[in-house]
Amino acid sequence: xxxxxxxxxxxxxxxxxxxxxxxxxxxxxxxxxxxxxxxxxxxxxxxxxxxxxxxxxxxxxxxxxxxxxxxxxxxxxxxxxxxxxxxxxxxxxxxxxxxxxxxxxxxxxxxxxxxxxxxxxxxxxxxxxxxxxxxxxxxxxxxxxxxxxxxxxxxxxxxxxxxxxxxxxxxxxxxxxxxxxxxxxxxxxxxxxxxxxxxxxxxxxxxxxxxxxxxxxxxxxxxxxxxxxxxxxxxxxxxxxxxxxxxxxxxxxxxxxxxxxxxxxxxxxxxxxxxxxxxxxxxxxxxxxxxxxxxxxxxxxxxxxxxxxxxxxxxxxxxx
Amino acid sequence: xxxxxxxxxxxxxxxxxxxxxxxxxxxxxxxxxxxxxxxxxxxxxxxxxxxxxxxxxxxxxxxxxxxxxxxxxxxxxxxxxxxxxxxxxxxxxxxxxxxxxxxxxxxxxxxxxxxxxxxxxxxxxxxxxxxxxxxxxxxxxxxxxxxxxxxxxxxxxxxxxxxxxxxxxxxxxxxxxxxxxxxxxxxxxxxxxxxxxxxxxxxxxxxxxxxxxxxxxxxxxxxx
Numbered sequence: 001x002x003x004x005x006x007x008x009x010x011x012x013x014x015x016x017x018x019x020x021x022x023x024x025x026x027x028x029x030x031x032x033x034x035x036x037x038x039x040x041x042x043x044x045x046x047x048x049x050x051x052x053x054x055x056x057x058x059x060x061x062x063x064x065x066x067x068x069x070x071x072x073x074x075x076x077x078x079x080x081x082x083x084x085x086x087x088x089x090x091x092x093x094x095x096x097x098x099x100x101x102x103x104x105x106x107x108x109x110x111x112x113x114x115x116x117x118x119x120x121x122x123x124x125x126x127x128x129x130x131x132x133x134x135x136x137x138x139x140x141x142x143x144x145x146x147x148x149x150x151x152x153x154x155x156x157x158x159x160x161x162x163x164x165x166x167x168x169x170x171x172x173x174x175x176x177x178x179x180x181x182x183x184x185x186x187x188x189x190x191x192x193x194x195x196x197x198x199x200x201x202x203x204x205x206x207x208x209x210x211x212x213x214x215x216x217x218x219x220x221x222x223x224x225x226x227x228x229x230x231x232x233x234x235x236x237x238x239x240x241x242x243x244x245x246x247x248x249x250x251x252x253x254x255x256x257x258x259x260x261x262x263x264x265x266x267x268x269x270x271x272x273x274x275x276x277x278x279x280x281x282x283x284x285x286x287x288x289x290x291x292x293x294x295x296x297x298x299x300x301x302x303x304x305x306x307x308x309x310x311x312x313x314x315x316x317x318x319x320x
Numbered sequence: 321x322x323x324x325x326x327x328x329x330x331x332x333x334x335x336x337x338x339x340x341x342x343x344x345x346x347x348x349x350x351x352x353x354x355x356x357x358x359x360x361x362x363x364x365x366x367x368x369x370x371x372x373x374x375x376x377x378x379x380x381x382x383x384x385x386x387x388x389x390x391x392x393x394x395x396x397x398x399x400x401x402x403x404x405x406x407x408x409x410x411x412x413x414x415x416x417x418x419x420x421x422x423x424x425x426x427x428x429x430x431x432x433x434x435x436x437x438x439x440x441x442x443x444x445x446x447x448x449x450x451x452x453x454x455x456x457x458x459x460x461x462x463x464x465x466x467x468x469x470x471x472x473x474x475x476x477x478x479x480x481x482x483x484x485x486x487x488x489x490x491x492x493x494x495x496x497x498x499x500x501x502x503x504x505x506x507x508x509x510x511x512x513x514x515x516x517x518x519x520x521x522x523x524x525x526x527x528x529x530x531x532x533x534x535x536x537x538x539x540x541x542x543x544x
Contacts, residue, residue, distance in 0.1 A: 258478065263360070285499060
């Protein structure tokens with residue numbers, strides 16, 4: 001969203017040169033969402049709207065606590081509510097997950113993006129969309145393993161959570177973290193957050209959640225938004241949180257090998273044409289071709305005249 | 321366009337207009353498509369007024385090309401039907417490439433290479449159209465699943481690369497075989513050209529006293 005000093009970039013979309021990495025010492029940050037402590041108040045959603053100045057159109061009640069029903073260009077974070085029957089205990093559990101960009105260490109959106117500098121990753125790990133460079137193609141939507149980016153119909157640009165990169169730059173925590181009344185959303189260095197999550201997971205295990213765990217999927221080299229889940233062995237029960245997300249092999253192939261091979265193939269066909277021109281040269285009509293063509297035409301005319309004469313003779317030969 | 325006396329019509333005016341609409345669309349699609357395919361070529365998007373314009377206009381040009389190519393199919397399919405001689409022609413491709421066309425199987429209106437270009441494009445254009453519709457975010461964002469759209473992106477890219485390479489072959493052939501370019505700009509060829517490259521077509525025209533592009537295609541007699 002905000003375009004910070006270019007020295008902060010470690011990855012830039014659609015760019016083949018090395019981004020400036022002078023600030024390589026910078027600490028990796030992470031937001032830790034402790035789903036087990038969330039009460040579903042949506043303060044984070046409200047805070048996100050307020051800080052980022054987003055006002056979605058007022059919608060309709062759809063029979064769910066989810067409001068709105070999906071992420072959109074003006075809803076960068078969304079509480080997703082799931083009522084889950086725990087088959088082991090027979091309990092009905094209310095699972096509430098704060099959905100939004102996971103800020104992958106290996107971002108699929110950035111890999112898929114064709115516009116230079118429309119998606120960047122800062123040295124602290126935050127993945128950000130630089131709207132002025134966005135062309136609205138929707139490739140990021142296809143690259144994302146979490147189905148997060150949304151294209152605005154108003155300005156045809158892609159939007160998602162910025163992890164409040166503007167606040168983080170000046171040493172503030174993201175707005176949702178600030179607003180959370182139960183401490184379910186925490187923010188700090190990735191190391192600290194992982195440590196803290198470890199303690200929390202141990203605590204949960206002693207309270208009967210044997211499968212409690214930290215969601216920091218290795219398929220995308222970890223994320224800068226992590227979840228503490230009571231049932232980390234089955235993340236899909238949390239409104240389809242992917243079990244082992246990774247960048248689709250289709251996207252990897254499309255953005256990987258075929259690019260150089262395609263350009264090489266096109267270049268090779270041009271070079272082949274040039275070489276043929278140099279070796280064999282143009283194929284030109286020779287004088288003998290013209291002569292042969294004229295002879296064929298003359299023979300045809302001759303034959304036709306013969307036929308006409310013969311025809312005339314048959315008419316004149318007829319008895320009157 | 322005035323046609324010198326004694327020459328043959330290779331392509332009628334409508335065919336030529338149809339061809340050049342397709343050609344213009346193809347070049348624009350190639351430039352805009354490549355700019356969105358490889359970041360090395362992103363600068364091509366400035367030809368279209370920037371990335372947003374390139375993204376917005378590319379699918380519309382594609383629609384025009386698909387309609388235009390349908391017109392070419394309607395006009396050319398009959399003369400592009402595969403015949404037994406085409407295989408023999410293909411087998412003597414080395415002599416064709418060496419500009420030694422004497423002694424190889426006589427060619428009708430189109431040779432096997434031209435037929436290959438025609439049918440490849442007849443296959444690739446619909447593939448590009450349908451895969452392109454799936455990834456036309458503005459209108460069809462929610463038309464198919466993201467998984468389908470990922471596959472469509474890959475198919476679209478691969479088909480486009482194939483089409484571009486075939487296009488390079490097509491353009492080079494037109495430069496290589498002298499007189500071909502005029503056949504698509506002014507529309508006519510000399511009898512010598514027809515004799516050298518498309519003798520069967522030449523015979524058919526002379527034998528029926530037609531001026532082309534097809535035997536008895538029009539009543540305007542070539543001679544007399």
